[in-house]
Amino acid sequence: MDAFMVGVVANIGMMALLALSAYLLLLVGEVSFGQQAFFGIGAYAAGIATALWGWPLAPAILFAALAGAVGQFGVALPTLRLRGFHFSVATLAFAEAVRILLELFHYRRPVDGHLMGPDGEHGFRDVRYIFDNGIGALDYMLGIWLLLALVLAAFAFLERSRIGPRLRMIGEDDVLAALNGIDVIRYRLVASAGAGALAACAGGLYIHSVTYVEPGVFSVMLGVHTLAYGLIGGLGTAFGPLLGVLIDIGFLETLHGLSQYRMIVFGGLVALLLILRPRGLLDEPLANRLGRWLGRVR
Amino acid sequence: MRLALEGARLRCGGHVVLDSIDLEIGDGEVLGLVGPNGSGKSSLINALSGIYPLSAGRLLIDGVDATSWPPHRIAAHGVARTVQNTRVFERLTVLDNVRAVRGCGRAGAEALLEDVGLGDLGHAMAATLGFAQRRRLDLARALAQEPRALLLDEPSAALTAAETDAMIDLLARVALPGRTVIVIEHKIHLIAALCPRMAVLDMGRKVAEGPVAALCEDESVRAIYFGGRDPEHA
């Protein structure tokens, strides 16, 4: 596998983790336009941990996940009352506020004689842990996919247990779910924390992969893509968002010459799919059929 | 489980929906609840299940004041209900509709589906069910909570005569035994088949309560239902 493909595959892995964070919230019926904020928080947290505090990578990623979980939980508490698009607009407002705050955030420390750290609008450079420690691109990509595999396994486990269906019940009709004894608020809060952790993990992995981010990366466009992956790929299974990422990045790579039209095509695709198949390609009935077919094959 | 409403009053947007209702249902009792449309029957059930908080008065579950409990807490305590406009979770399978309910495992869910006659349809998406089947799924879902009290909101509404008889049979066999039950219905023969006692609501007030047969003969009750005319010659 050449270096370029390794980079693409690593990117797919990280974007899939981010897409899964939006997907988890979509399951409970929350359309979040703001996961990019926790992606950014995770990136900065992990970058600060390795580049400024000298931590190893794994604890740094854990730290990022914790920051993301706490952050999204903290935002979920005041927005509990909000449903539908009020919630969505609140996530949008919050995410943009976070982006601006990152543009104002300066935290510079001298490391080995150089001044490093987030520098407001100029972003956060020199997050070179991977390269300084001789971790090859291939190994890093495999590490990302190992984490993704674990996350997908966790989702599969959730679906088989009672928790997955309960989350979907809340997403479909939260009043009916409450009548069935489901503590809707508790599930929503836990889902929020989980989503924050996933997005932040993705961000922490991302900053080490590219070594430099600026706040402009964590834009509304990223947030919409994150959401669109689940909506296109399908909400019936955690493989749906992964499929969505594959479609988008696959598009980007094969239509390389037409990459300037990517938004037009992607945007049109999302709208079209939402008309024809609002729950995406791998929607619940299809996921059910595939699950049964796989069960019989085994 | 004993259920009681004391002086229950419910206002909805300026309109008095329940007006000083006093109602007591003993442990294991089956009570019918009848009345014209708009008399407050569904609202009473909604108040008992915690959907609508009472404006005044108390809700007592086994003597405990449950007036301010949220719906999931009342449900967790053992009060289950069906819904008048039958709702199932369309995006889940039939089995998952039952299995994910609090307190029910996979084996228990499968047994319940057998009991209500949906045993073969466990892996079908709930969206594919016909209307009468949805009713039965709704019942299975309520039973999955292993409730000690069951609130049934018009279990036979929009069912054909044959389907209604099947529902009566199902309720008698599966739902009623050993539970405190309130049944809202318009079809008196269903009430008569299942409930020894009934309460009559009109315009948010309880106007009569007593044995079903006696109340059916009562002039004032007939007036409420049939507008004062003899139904034989209506």
Place this chain on the structure above:
Amino acid sequence: MWVDLFQNTIEGMANGSAYALMALGFTLMFGVVGKLNLAYGAVLMVGVYAGVYVHLEWQAGWAASAVAVVLGAVVAGIYVERTCFAPMRHGAAITSMVASFAIWMQLEEAATLALPRHSYPFPSLVEGTVIHLGPLLLRRDHLVMLAVALVVMAALEWLVRGSRFGLGLRAIAENPRAAGFVGRNVERTLFFAFVLASAVGGVAGWLVASADQHVSAMFGMWATFKGLIAAMLGGLGSLRGAVAGGLLLGVVEAHALWLAGPQIRDLCAYLLLFLLLILRPGGLSGQARIQRDAAAYGRL
């Protein structure tokens, strides 16, 4: 200090009047379809870019540019209505909202492909001369902006309250199915509501562009956010709320800008929206939430 306060408030109201117009467009659309149209800003961008184009190609003055802007916005608005709202009329609100976001991306990219520069000049309506009113400095173009906005608002108010079309709009906003049953052609009314809202938005875009005398590639993003914030501040239920929300946003921004610069200004706008949503989801007019709760419980 008082002079600064007044000065900023007046500046804020000038910008706020443009925001108010954009909020009116958002609110109009929301009122009839019950769904949020996130492609609205992009629609305005298409309109404004159309104005840029006629100015660039044919040296059009402010009048021809204005016409081009409104026409461009209307055409783009119709495209959005046909793709995101008409086919999903009976679907979930969220679906249309996300579709409109996707179309926003589409329109924005198409516009920047057609006119790729970062910034284009735009003909101004009046010279930006300054009038001195005691210690206050009032820009002539800002005053004109306020005046035009007020005229449009009054016309809209008359249209919605006093005309048959407006009656139809309000009937549909109240209860779309019943309105259909009594014979109002719901689809056609929705269509014209979108046309109207796009036109109003086009006027807003033109006012802003002619006051700034240039248009940047960020216009679509900017218009969407400002219009959305203003509309949601107003509560999305009432036209008057939209105007109040727009003016409030303008004034808050003007003061924030004066005190702490452009980033804090934008930060304040977002925080204002976030706080308002948390504390009073129905916005200044307090409406939308009540409808939503009723819908959820009506299902029982």
